[in-house]
Amino acid sequence: MKQQVIIFDTTLRDGEQSLQTSLQVNEKLQIAFALEKLGVDIIEVGFPISSPGDFKSVRTIAQQIKNCIVCGLARCIDKDIDIAAEALKIAQNFRIHIFLPTSNIHIRSKLKKNFNQIIEMTVHAIQYARKYTDDIEFSCEDAGRTSIDNLCRIVEIAIQAGAKTINIPDTVGYSTPYQFGEIITALYTKIPIIDKAIISVHCHNDLGMAVGNSIAAIQAGARQVEGTINGIGERAGNAALEEIIMAIKIREDLLNSYTNIHHKEIYNTSKTVSQLCNIPIPSNKAIVGSNAFSHSSGIHQDGILKNRKNYEIMTPESIGLKKIQLNLTPRSGRAAVKYHMKKMGYQDKDYNMDKLYNIFLQLADKKGRVFDYDLEALAFIDNFNEPIDYFKIQSFNIYTNSSGISKALIELYCGKQKHICSHSTVGNGPINAIYETLINITKLPINLKKYTLNSKECDHNILGQVNVIIAYKNRQFHGAGLSSDFIEASIKAIIQALNSIWRTRKIIKNKKC
Numbered sequence: 477m478k479q480q481v482i483i484f485d486t487t488l489r490d491g492e493q494s495l496q497t498s499l500q501v502n503e504k505l506q507i508a509f510a511l512e513k514l515g516v517d518i519i520e521v522g523f524p525i526s527s528p529g530d531f532k533s534v535r536t537i538a539q540q541i542k543n544c545i546v547c548g549l550a551r552c553i554d555k556d557i558d559i560a561a562e563a564l565k566i567a568q569n570f571r572i573h574i575f576l577p578t579s580n581i582h583i584r585s586k587l588k589k590n591f592n593q594i595i596e597m598t599v600h601a602i603q604y605a606r607k608y609t610d611d612i613e614f615s616c617e618d619a620g621r622t623s624i625d626n627l628c629r630i631v632e633i634a635i636q637a638g639a640k641t642i643n644i645p646d647t648v649g650y651s652t653p654y655q656f657g658e659i660i661t662a663l664y665t666k667i668p669i670i671d672k673a674i675i676s677v678h679c680h681n682d683l684g685m686a687v688g689n690s691i692a693a694i695q696a697g698a699r700q701v702e703g704t705i706n707g708i709g710e711r712a713g714n715a716a717l718e719e720i721i722m723a724i725k726i727r728e729d730l731l732n733s734y735t736n737i738h739h740k741e742i743y744n745t746s747k748t749v750s751q752l753c754n755i756p757i758p759s760n761k762a763i764v765g766s767n768a769f770s771h772s773s774g775i776h777q778d779g780i781l782k783n784r785k786n787y788e789i790m791t792p793e794s795i796g797l798k799k800i801q802l803n804l805t806p807r808s809g810r811a812a813v814k815y816h817m818k819k820m821g822y823q824d825k826d827y828n829m830d831k832l833y834n835i836f837l838q839l840a841d842k843k844g845r846v847f848d849y850d851l852e853a854l855a856f857i858d859n860f861n862e863p864i865d866y867f868k869i870q871s872f873n874i875y876t877n878s879s880g881i882s883k884a885l886i887e888l889y890c891g892k893q894k895h896i897c898s899h900s901t902v903g904n905g906p907i908n909a910i911y912e913t914l915i916n917i918t919k920l921p922i923n924l925k926k927y928t929l930n931s932k933e934c935d936h937n938i939l940g941q942v943n944v945i946i947a948y949k950n951r952q953f954h955g956a957g958l959s960s961d962f963i964e965a966s967i968k969a970i971i972q973a974l975n976s977i978w979r980t981r982k983i984i985k986n987k988k989c
């Protein structure tokens with residue numbers, strides 16, 4: 477029979493420990509609502525003794541969340557437990573999570589105690605907390621570096637004292653999957669009363685093995701996993717819950733387990749956490765990274781178009797994303813080009829694939845990524861025998877001073893004709909001067925919708941990357957420019973978008989957009 481794996485989310489407690497600043501109460505509440513919608517079983521919302529702000533957040537969330545157990549952390553100190561209970565007691569269901577180090581290094585050099593004192597503190601704290609609730613979780617901090625004998629001893633004593641969940645944290649991310657699985661197996665084989673508690677694991681990612689260790693623990697019988705959305709957390713982070721949850725779903729055959737999670741909420745939850753915590757998601761991050769479901773090489777794109785299962789072990793729809801993404805890049809083949817043309821309504825007979833593919837490759841080499849509007853235009857450019865890039869920058873001279881005057885002087889080729897134009901602004905800055913100059917030359921009725929400048933470090937050079945979105949007749953065009961000079965990067969980005977508009981303009985006219 478399949479076993480349920482209980483999902484314990486600690487984004488708001490351990491996850492928050494990784495932030496430069498703490499989250500505001502309303503921000504924590506938004507994340508808690510997203511987690512409730514996702515269907516996690518337990519939300520650890522904070523460490524109430526740590527500050528009045530944390531106490532307030534825990535209390536507010538305890539009051540608002542109805543469908544999850546709300547949990548607060550406490551040391552083995554009576555006052556910590558009293559304050560945690562005070563913050564949590566308003567909740568429909570709450571859990572007090574008590575922790576105490578069990579490894580020799582932590583016991584001796586951090587707490588300055590011996591193992592017998594640890595046993596006494598454990599028993600006292602669990603019994604003390606039981607006056608508030610029966611739902612007590614006890615964590616053996618740094619279990620990953622605790623001897624098996626000591627770990628078994630303390631776990632048995634904690635169960636006898638009344639802890640209903642025993643958590644085995646790999647606090648410093650020291651364990652490896654096989655060995656961590658063996659720790660869980662040892663608990664099950666050596667402790668006679670182990671079935672009276674739920675065994676949980678809480679893995680950190682210092683060696684990049686937090687998810688692997690959690691999965692090994694589930695295979696060894698752990699019934700609860702702790703982690704955070706997007707894997708945020710102290711140092712290198714905690715186990716990423718979305719990865720564990722999807723591994724349980726996709727490898728059901730192997731793990732024989734299930735969760736109560738609504739998988740289609742994964743993507744939204746991940747975005748909410750990333751935005752509110754101001755931690756971007758790396759593009760190659762499993763499950764939720766922007767590349768996780770995008771395919772950019774010809775052989776993969778061809779395989780995906782023939783059967784998605786060739787290169788997808790799960791669908792983007794299963795985590796709440798709309799569709800697969802086949803990016804048109806210099807590595808794309810004819811199958812992907814045909815797919816994009818078909819998506820835009822063109823049949824094979826409407827264009828010459830060999831010619832289109834040739835000029836597509838030329839543009840893809842220059843631009844990196846080709847958008848649908850570029851491709852559509854290329855199919856016609858070939859017919860009109862036009863150059864791929866109509867606008868080419870010859871030179872620019874930009875002047876700006878502390879009185880707010882900015883002036884741009886630009887030499888631009890439009891086809892074979894050279895134009896020289898300048899524009900001055902007061903108070904609007906050099907990018908505005910450049911933009912107005914380019915409008916004066918090209919006479920295109922465009923509207924700059926978005927301008928972003930990011931810095932990229934490349935050896936010792938700081939490169940500026942500018943991205944622009946320019947609207948032209950109800951369509952939006954993207955341009956990107958990269959240079960160690962952000963002015964040059966801005967000009968390149970605008971010119972790239974203008975060239976896309978130029979290529980597409982006949983189609984827009986014909987389609988009456």
Ligand SMILES: CC(=O)SCCNC(=O)CCNC(=O)[C@H](O)C(C)(C)COP(=O)(O)OP(=O)(O)OC[C@H]1O[C@@H](n2cnc3c(N)ncnc32)[C@H](O)[C@@H]1OP(=O)(O)O
Nearest residue numbers: 490523525526527551552553575576577586587617647710
């Ligand atoms: C592995 C984890 O993630 S544990 C959770 C980590 N989270 C946090 O630390 C939350 C933010 N922390 C705080 O706000 C503060 O550290 C507080 C309020 C918890 C404590 O502040 P202070 O009382 O000033 O203590 P401080 O942080 O300097 O030192 C921690 C003390 O707790 C003791 N302690 C640590 N863990 C435990 C424990 N599980 N049970 C009992 N005592 C403990 C330490 O030995 C130390 O005591 P000492 O000063 O007598 O040596």
Ligand SMILES: CC(C)C(=O)C(=O)O
Nearest residue numbers: 575615617618645647
């Ligand atoms: C408090 C405990 C569970 C913890 O976060 C850890 O040991 O990493």
Ligand SMILES: [Mg+2]
Nearest residue numbers: 490647678710
């Ligand atoms: Mg932790």
